[in-house]
Structures are given as structure tokens and as C-alpha cells.
Amino acid sequence: MAGQVARLGTGIGWRPEIADAVEEMPGIDWVEVVAENVCPGHLPDSLTRLRERGVTVVPHGVSLGLGDADRPDGGRLAALAERAEALGAPLVTEHIAFVRAGGALTASPRLEAGHLLPVPRTRDALAVLCENVRIAQESLPVPLAVENIAALISWPGDEMTEGQFLYELADRTGVRLLIDVANLHTNHVNRGEDPAKALAELPLEALAYVHVAGGFERDGVWHDSHAHPVPRPVLDILTDLASRVRPPGVLLERDEDFPGPGELERELADIGEAVRAGAGLRGTASAAPDGGALPGAPEDGGAASPEPPPTEPARLRLGLAQAALLSALVAGTPAPEGFDRARLAVQARALAAKRASVVAKVAPELPEILGSAYRPAFLAxxxxxxxxxxxxxxxxxxxxxxxxxxxxxxxxxxxxxRRWWLDRSGPAPRRRSRLARVGRALIRR
Structure with missing residues (x-):
């Protein structure tokens, strides 16, 4: 970890739908892009122009799975590193989450969540996460920061609070933290966790930057949608954070239902006011008012408090637990013992809805072909x-x-x-392949 984090300023999540607006928006010091959505050799013209103007671009990964029981995939790490270099980024970010489970480790079917799921706050999970973070740090050309996630469900048997878990992670690895204050609010509503207590326990001297986003509440559950205005409780948490530490950067996230430039600029103004309000409350006794190195962290980029690698039994125990949970969420198997079944059902529906939305983006012809029948058919x-x-x-x-x-x-x-499926199923397959059999069946229909 670098001794001092980059000073970023005010930022917004860059998305193709608002690219023109972001280019013309005043006061934008940096943008964040979803790493998996950019091709290093063919950067969007908008990002190229922003970089030429001196706007910092940070790649934000969503599929690495640092919280998976398996070690990070080398190909995914290489792709993230390539994007960091292509964008000239001062750091890269990912999530403290698991996104897949099963496979060779547990001798069970490989399962994909298609979204971010929380890791248990246990010693096993912490040991695995620390080693996975170290592997990632060694593979990346710039510092790594990891983000706390929003959660609809709680693991039974947690051994630490979120703040304690993140403190241990940062202390053992020297990794920077990306704190999403909207996710702290989500976990307050969904899991009864006090945002102020979490902030008090976090090593804010390790702060890389802050995410701010909107969501909505339905039937007592907060959904971190990134498609709604930032609510007052989230801004209040931002003010609390800014009263404890000067954030190196603050970024507005919006992924869907994009408003006009005027509304985005008003949200950025509200975020700036919340930060200034916190700064006005910040006393001179703040532990680390401007960020900086972790206590005991070396200044040469090495990790703090090295720990021995986790034992393989820890990975196996975590892998079995994650596979059982993910199977219940996406494959309809019974809920693991100790989980709230009603809340698991909410999470399962949220994962299905996420799949439907993303498939509609990567294959927009499907909702065009099927019309209003697309979403109910996909959810079924x-x-x-x-x-x-x-x-x-x-x-x-x-x-x-x-x-x-x-x-x-x-x-x-x-x-x-049928035409769409045949056009996208790849080159002519071997006669005995499953694809050939399906293709012939479709042609006969």
C-alpha cells in the first residue's frame, strides 16, 4: 500500500448513458468506470477526452470475488491490471464480497451469483480474504482499495462487527478502504447495524475515497438501487464520516434511471454541502484528518502486519458455507440452518431481478423481441x-x-x-455437440 493515498476530489460514476453530461459538468475532478465494461485497446472517446483534460479515471471491479473461498482468478487480475494501466489510474477498487461458489474446492456444481454477496464476519473468512487481497495486491500495478457492500441478509454466527472486520483486514494487509455510506445506511435498515458505530470502529486513516448513492425502501427492506436520488439519511452518514476524517475523494454513483444533468449537479452540490458540514464539525483531535498510512504500515508499499497464509481447511469450511447459501439463492435448494428464510427469499428475488436487468443490457434484442413478456418470462x-x-x-x-x-x-x-439465437451461437459447431443438436431442433420447429 502506498504511504499516502491520491487526493481525488469530487467525482461521478461514468456511464455511457451520461457520458456527454459528465464531460460538460463543472467541478468534476475524477470519474470511476466499471472495469469490466471498458476495453483497454478501445476506450470510449468520452473517457479519452476526459483523461486528456486531466480528469482522473479509476477502474472499479465488480466480478473478482475477493471474498470467494477460492483464490482470485489470474485472468481476472490480469484484466484489472491492464485496465489500470490503460487508464493511467492511481488505484483500482473492488468489493469485499463473494460472487461465486462451488467447484473443485467443494466437489459441487460451480455457481455464479451474478451480483455481490456478503461474506461471513468470521476468522475463517477474514483469513481467506486477507490472503486473497494480498494475491491481488501483488498482481496489480497500483494500490488496491476494497469496498464494503450493501446486504439484504445476515450470516449466522458472525464473530466480528463490520468495523472490526474491516479494521483487521486493513491492518493485516495494508489495503485501502472504499467506504460506501449508502451501504452503511442499507445495512442499518436491513441488519440493524449502527452507521455511527461502524464509522467509529473503521480505520479511517486507510480511507481511499467514498461512494454515495440512492436507493428505496419496500416492506421494511432497503434496496441499494443506484437508480434513485441520494436520501437525507445517507447524506447525514456522509457528514458524520467527514466530521471524523477529510475524505480524499467523494463520488456519486448512478447506474440506472439517469436524471438530467441539472439534477445530477444538484445531487453533487448536496454531497459537497454534506462534506463541508462534516468538516465544520471536525476537531483538531481527529485521528487522521487527511488520510495517510495505516498505523504501523510501511511507507514503501508493503503490507502491514503480515500474517501466515490461511490453512486449506479454512477455505474448505468457507467454501462449503458459501456454496450452500448460493445454492439456496439461485438453485432452489433448502435454506442453510440459521438464515432468515423470508430474507433469503427477498435476496433470491433481488438476484433474479439483477440478472434480468443485466441480460437486457448485454442482449437488448431480447426485450425488443419479447416486449412486455421479457421480464416475467426471464424471472420464471x-x-x-x-x-x-x-x-x-x-x-x-x-x-x-x-x-x-x-x-x-x-x-x-x-x-x-430463433434467428437471434442461431446468429449468436457461434460458428458452425461439430455435429455431435449439444449446440448442433439444439440448432437442428430449432430449425425444424
């Missing part, structure tokens, strides 16, 4: 049908499911869907 398809290999594979599997089942409806829709 997800029941006990886990993702097999990413969202593009999921789109093909969904279309195949419709075509080989009862059909998508009228003849015109079915013909359009």
Missing part, C-alpha cells in the same frame, strides 16, 4: 436455473429455454427469437 426462467457462464451465456440459455419449451408466443416472435 431463473427459478432453480443458476447462471452457467456469465450474462451473455445466460441470454443464450434463456432464449434456448423458451424455444425448446412452450415457445415465446406468436409465430413472428418465435421466428425472430
Amino acid at each position: 426462467y431463473t427459478h432453480a436455473r443458476p447462471m452457467r457462464g456469465g450474462y451473455r451465456r445466460d441470454a443464450l440459455d434463456f432464449a434456448e429455454h423458451l424455444l425448446l419449451g412452450t415457445g415465446p408466443g406468436d409465430g413472428r416472435t418465435e421466428r425472430a427469437l
Whole structure:
């Protein structure tokens, strides 16, 4: 970890839908991009222009799975490193979450969540996470910061609070922290966790930057949608944080239902006011008013308080627990003991809804072909049908499911869907492959 973190300033999440507005927005010092959504050799023109103007661009990964029981995939780490170098980024960020489970470690089917799920706050999970973070740090050309996530569910048997867990992680590895104050609010509503207590326990001297986002509440559950205005409770948590430490950077996230530039600028103004209000409350006795090195962290980029690697039994115990939970969420198996079944059902529906939304983005022809029938048909398809290999594979599997089942409806829709599936199933396969058999079946229909 670098001794001093980059001073970023005011930022906004760059998305293609608001690229033009972001370029013209006053007061933007930096932007964050979803790492998996950019190609290093073909950066969007908007990002290139922003970089030429001196705007910092930070890649934000969403699929590495640092909280997985398995060690990080080398290919994913190489891709993240390539994006950091292509963007000239001062750091890269990822999540403290698990996104897949099963496989060789547990001798069970490989499962993909398609979204971020919380890790248990146990010694086993902490040991595995620390080693995974160290592996990532060694593979990346710039410092790594990791983000706390929003959660709908709680693990039974937690051994630490979130603040204690993150403190241990930062102290053992020297990793920087990306604190999402919207996620602290989410966990307050959904899990009864006090944001002020979490902030008091966090090593804020390790702060890299802050996320701010909106959401909505339904039936007592807060959904971190990134598609709604930032609510007052989230701004209040930001003020509390800013009263304890000067944030190196603060960024507004918005992923869907983008408002006009004027509303985005008003939200940024509200965020700036919340930070200034916190600064006015910050006393001279603040532990680390401007960020800086972790206590005991070396200034040469090494990790603090090295720990021995976790034992393989710890990975196996964590892997079995994560596989059981993810199977209940995406494959319809019984809920593991100790979990709130009603809340697991909410999480399962949220994962299915996320799959439907992302598939609609990576394969926009499907909602065009199916119209209003797309979403209910896709949600029905997800029941006990886990993702097999990413969202593009999921789109093909969904279309195949419709075509080989009862059909998508009228003849015109079915013909359009059949053409779409055949066009995107790759080059002519070998005659004995499953794809060839399915293709011949579809052509005969």
C-alpha cells in the first residue's frame, strides 16, 4: 500500500448513458468506470477526452470475488491490471464480497451469483480474504482499495462487527478502504447495524475515497438501487464520516434511471454541502484528518502486519458455507440452518431481478423481441436455473429455454427469437455437440 493515498476530489460514476453530461459538468475532478465494461485497446472517446483534460479515471471491479473461498482468478487480475494501466489510474477498487461458489474446492456444481454477496464476519473468512487481497495486491500495478457492500441478509454466527472486520483486514494487509455510506445506511435498515458505530470502529486513516448513492425502501427492506436520488439519511452518514476524517475523494454513483444533468449537479452540490458540514464539525483531535498510512504500515508499499497464509481447511469450511447459501439463492435448494428464510427469499428475488436487468443490457434484442413478456418470462426462467457462464451465456440459455419449451408466443416472435439465437451461437459447431443438436431442433420447429 502506498504511504499516502491520491487526493481525488469530487467525482461521478461514468456511464455511457451520461457520458456527454459528465464531460460538460463543472467541478468534476475524477470519474470511476466499471472495469469490466471498458476495453483497454478501445476506450470510449468520452473517457479519452476526459483523461486528456486531466480528469482522473479509476477502474472499479465488480466480478473478482475477493471474498470467494477460492483464490482470485489470474485472468481476472490480469484484466484489472491492464485496465489500470490503460487508464493511467492511481488505484483500482473492488468489493469485499463473494460472487461465486462451488467447484473443485467443494466437489459441487460451480455457481455464479451474478451480483455481490456478503461474506461471513468470521476468522475463517477474514483469513481467506486477507490472503486473497494480498494475491491481488501483488498482481496489480497500483494500490488496491476494497469496498464494503450493501446486504439484504445476515450470516449466522458472525464473530466480528463490520468495523472490526474491516479494521483487521486493513491492518493485516495494508489495503485501502472504499467506504460506501449508502451501504452503511442499507445495512442499518436491513441488519440493524449502527452507521455511527461502524464509522467509529473503521480505520479511517486507510480511507481511499467514498461512494454515495440512492436507493428505496419496500416492506421494511432497503434496496441499494443506484437508480434513485441520494436520501437525507445517507447524506447525514456522509457528514458524520467527514466530521471524523477529510475524505480524499467523494463520488456519486448512478447506474440506472439517469436524471438530467441539472439534477445530477444538484445531487453533487448536496454531497459537497454534506462534506463541508462534516468538516465544520471536525476537531483538531481527529485521528487522521487527511488520510495517510495505516498505523504501523510501511511507507514503501508493503503490507502491514503480515500474517501466515490461511490453512486449506479454512477455505474448505468457507467454501462449503458459501456454496450452500448460493445454492439456496439461485438453485432452489433448502435454506442453510440459521438464515432468515423470508430474507433469503427477498435476496433470491433481488438476484433474479439483477440478472434480468443485466441480460437486457448485454442482449437488448431480447426485450425488443419479447416486449412486455421479457421480464416475467426471464424471472420464471431463473427459478432453480443458476447462471452457467456469465450474462451473455445466460441470454443464450434463456432464449434456448423458451424455444425448446412452450415457445415465446406468436409465430413472428418465435421466428425472430430463433434467428437471434442461431446468429449468436457461434460458428458452425461439430455435429455431435449439444449446440448442433439444439440448432437442428430449432430449425425444424
